[in-house]
Amino acid sequence: MATIEEHLTVAAVARRLGVAPATLRTWDRRYGLGPSAHESGEHRRYCPEDLARLTLMRRLITSGVTPADAAEQAKNHKGTISVETIVEDYVVREELVSALHKAAKVLDKKFIEAALRKDLVEYGVEQSWSEVMVPLLFLVGNDWEETGEGIEIEHLLTEVLKGILREHVADIRRPVNAHPVLLASVGEELHSLALHALAAALAERKIESYFLGSRTPHEALCAMITRSAPPAVFLWAQLPKNADSKYFNDIPAIRPMPRVVLGGPGWSRIDCKDVAVVQDISDAVTEIERAVGL
Numbered sequence: 001m002a003t004i005e006e007h008l009t010v011a012a013v014a015r016r017l018g019v020a021p022a023t024l025r026t027w028d029r030r031y032g033l034g035p036s037a038h039e040s041g042e043h044r045r046y047c048p049e050d051l052a053r054l055t056l057m058r059r060l061i062t063s064g065v066t067p068a069d070a071a072e073q074a075k076n077h078k079g080t081i082s083v084e085t086i087v088e089d090y091v092v093r094e095e096l097v098s099a100l101h102k103a104a105k106v107l108d109k110k111f112i113e114a115a116l117r118k119d120l121v122e123y124g125v126e127q128s129w130s131e132v133m134v135p136l137l138f139l140v141g142n143d144w145e146e147t148g149e150g151i152e153i154e155h156l157l158t159e160v161l162k163g164i165l166r167e168h169v170a171d172i173r174r175p176v177n178a179h180p181v182l183l184a185s186v187g188e189e190l191h192s193l194a195l196h197a198l199a200a201a202l203a204e205r206k207i208e209s210y211f212l213g214s215r216t217p218h219e220a221l222c223a224m225i226t227r228s229a230p231p232a233v234f235l236w237a238q239l240p241k242n243a244d245s246k247y248f249n250d251i252p253a254i255r256p257m258p259r260v261v262l263g264g265p266g267w268s269r270i271d272c273k274d275v276a277v278v279q280d281i282s283d284a285v286t287e288i289e290r291a292v293g294l
Helices: 010-017 021-031 048-062 067-076 093-105 109-147 151-168 193-204 218-228 281-291
Strands: 181-186 209-216 232-236 259-263
Touching (some): 010 021, 021 048, 048 067, 048 093, 093 109, 109 151, 109 281, 151 193, 181 218, 193 209, 193 232, 218 232, 232 281, 259 281
Parallel strands (some): 181 209, 181 232
């Protein structure tokens, strides 16, 4: 990593910002946001202040500001600026998804975190998950399927979303449920992001949960049911091969028996007639609220 005294080439700055070198040359020619450092006999290089202004410009553009206005703000800015102050209020949800998609493609982790934190505060987990996070994941996944590139973007975004949702699951001092509900991805299911979203949505309602995560074996699920006597058990299966009925049919007989709730496209309603199969996070929350007596 470069120290603050280093002066950077066009290629080095382009890598840091996630833009093409040609874009930097355009910004220099069109808006006057070029390198300021110059030594006799060498090409001009970007100093730390130049990099800060360009970083601000890129984030402003990502947030929806036009390049011309972003350049003007960047040129006039002095000192530091937090990314939170440049995250706009997106009235149209598609615009926020688009801005986050652009930020994900240039690996702008800080912008994604700031925008999602703001959205969660304003709209809550259920809306933010359904209207922003899921569409964003779809766009990133679709990019990878169409081009074969960008798998690193999907992995980074998934971890960022998990971190944001974990923040939302703060310690519940006075949970409404005496026994936590269980949340698990069953079989060899590696997908668990939906569980993080559900745990965060339940936390907003002061419903405590035990998060068992991905690849929860049948033995572990049964042991937790016996030991914790949960009012509800939510089982996630993204893939049909992991949606084995033993996970809700062959569980310990305790009193009262927990309400079993199934989520994910892996489950078939035909094979799950005696348990609740939900379509989205709102339905899952409603079923679990009933189980804890709300």
